[in-house]
Amino acid sequence: METIKFDQQVDAKGLACPMPIVRTKKAMNDLEPGKVLEVQATDKGSTADMKAWAQSTGHQYLGTVEEGEVLKHYLRKATGEEKEEKKHPHVVNNEELQAKLVNNEDILVLDVRESAEYAFQHIPGSKSIPLDELENRLSEVSTDQKIYVVCRTGSRSDLAAQKLTKAGFKKVMNVVPGMSEWGHPTDSVN
Numbered sequence: 001m002e003t004i005k006f007d008q009q010v011d012a013k014g015l016a017c018p019m020p021i022v023r024t025k026k027a028m029n030d031l032e033p034g035k036v037l038e039v040q041a042t043d044k045g046s047t048a049d050m051k052a053w054a055q056s057t058g059h060q061y062l063g064t065v066e067e068g069e070v071l072k073h074y075l076r077k078a079t080g081e082e083k084e085e086k087k088h089p090h091v092v093n094n095e096e097l098q099a100k101l102v103n104n105e106d107i108l109v110l111d112v113r114e115s116a117e118y119a120f121q122h123i124p125g126s127k128s129i130p131l132d133e134l135e136n137r138l139s140e141v142s143t144d145q146k147i148y149v150v151c152r153t154g155s156r157s158d159l160a161a162q163k164l165t166k167a168g169f170k171k172v173m174n175v176v177p178g179m180s181e182w183g184h185p186t187d188s189v190n
Helices: 019-030 046-057 094-102 115-120 131-140 155-166
Strands: 008-012 036-041 060-067 070-076 091-093 107-111 146-150 172-176
Touching (some): 008 019, 019 036, 019 070, 036 046, 046 060, 046 070, 060 115, 091 094, 094 107, 094 146, 094 172, 131 155, 146 155, 155 172
Parallel strands (some): 008 036, 091 172, 107 146, 146 172
Antiparallel strands (some): 036 070
C-alpha cells in the first residue's frame, strides 16, 4: 500500500474517548488551512468520533487506514474555499466530465487536491499533482492535451486552471463542483 502524505501527526494510541478528539482539536488549531493531519489511535470508536467531529467543525474527514491495532485517521483542515469566487472562464460540471470519460475522449483529468485526499477517493485514470506542487511539475502535463482540473469544490482547481493558462496551456477546464459531489465511479487505496 502506498504511503499517505500528511503534514502533521497526532499520537493518540492507548487513549480512550474523548482524548483522541481533544488531541486532534489541539493539533488542528495549530495547523494551516488545507493541511492534512494524521491521527493515530487504538480506540475502535475513534473512527465514528473523527467523522462526527470533522463534520461538526467543518473540517474534512478523508478516511481511515487500519494497520494492525492502529487506526490512522486522516483529516484536512477547513479552508473556507467553498465561499471563494471562481475566476477561470472555462468551466464544466461533473456530468459533462463524466460524459467525456464514458466516451473515452483523449483528456487528462488533473486532480489538484492533497495526496491524502486523492488516496481515499479519486476519478479512475486521473493524475494527482497537488496544487502547491503544480508549478514545479508542469513538465508532467502535455500542453497539447485537453486538461480537466478537479479538486473538492472547484476552488483549488480554479487556481490551478489559472496557473496552467498563465503557463501557456490552451485547453484547460475547471470542473465544478468537483469531488464533493462526484456521483460516479472512483478508485481509492483501500
